[in-house]
Amino acid sequence: MKRNYDRVYNFSAGPAVLPEEVLKQAAEEMMNYDNSGMSVMEMSHRSKTFDKIIKTAEQDLRDLLNIPDNYKVLFLQGGANLQFAMVPINLLKNGVADYIVTGHWAKRAYNEALKYGKINKVASSEDKNFSYIPDCSDLSISEDADYVYICENNTIYGTKFHTLPNTKGKILVSDMSSCFLSEPVDVTKYGLIYAGVQKNVGPAGVQIVIIREDLLRDDLPIWCPTMMSYKTHADKESLYNTPPAYGIYICGLVFKWLKKLGGLEKMKEINVKKANILYDFLDNSKMFRSTVEKDSRSLMNVPFVTDNDELNKKFIEEAAKEGFIQLKGHKTVGGMRASIYNAMPIEGVEGLVEFMKEFEAKNS
């Protein structure tokens, strides 16, 4: 199979593929945004023009996710990794929280939280290299837990919570970095949702936090940096200091793209279709197989392997020559991983499967 392309099919887990329409619009607007005579990159974050960009982005996000009025939307920095600390610092009151450890990022969040309180690991799937989501319908949730923490889509292991844990009335906190806006979400089920946008939404540098208003506090410990208090940013509508302005602008374009596409119901339909193309092939192939238990599979990140490391290596190299790039799996899983985020066109997944079929025929 030979294709002509000037852009590759980028299966990177993040930073990751963005919609071509969005990139083209950003290019068109680069030199002169909305008759301002400058790029959004050069613009004061206190200007009217930028104010419109950030307010519109927030409203479009609210529309997409049906975010109720009693939740604040924050555009922050510091990556998901900063949220690993901000969550416990801002939410611990009794000093107790329960964590469900389903992968590398959940584990990192758990380890960070240990610095700030009595943190319990109430469930884990580490026994089988995080290849599944544990049953969380009846966990021993701590009486005095301030919140229950999950990483909803495990980017490295390719698992996703398809049923939320039963938190027994405790506040649910979710790291949605790698599944944010991939499907509809009932925001009211959560106290706090956060997502680094470089996976499924925009460029690296923006962190979106959706937080229920009653969780914003004035009584944080004195040592909590001003920049790490959610209330600081909520009070100033994400303009306490210079925000990642260009990144927020691109996120705004992606929100418009999603709305135009038909919103998150439609996006989910497309994502299910794309993922099934790949999973159906993996489940029928004699050479390739999925590493994830069926009912835990992610729509966004699809790890897969052959039983031969040399063959994995050859596959990754040959795929790259055909324009299917960044297919190397994370070192803790090995093999391959195809991240098929919102912006990955269906042709990219179809092309990849076609290439896998040819590879299998040639090498078996």
Ligand SMILES: *Cc1c(COP(=O)(O)O)cnc(C)c1O
């Ligand atoms: C990538 C990722 C992170 C880490 O994000 P940074 O922005 O690099 O800190 C955390 N959680 C999940 C689910 C991720 O996919």
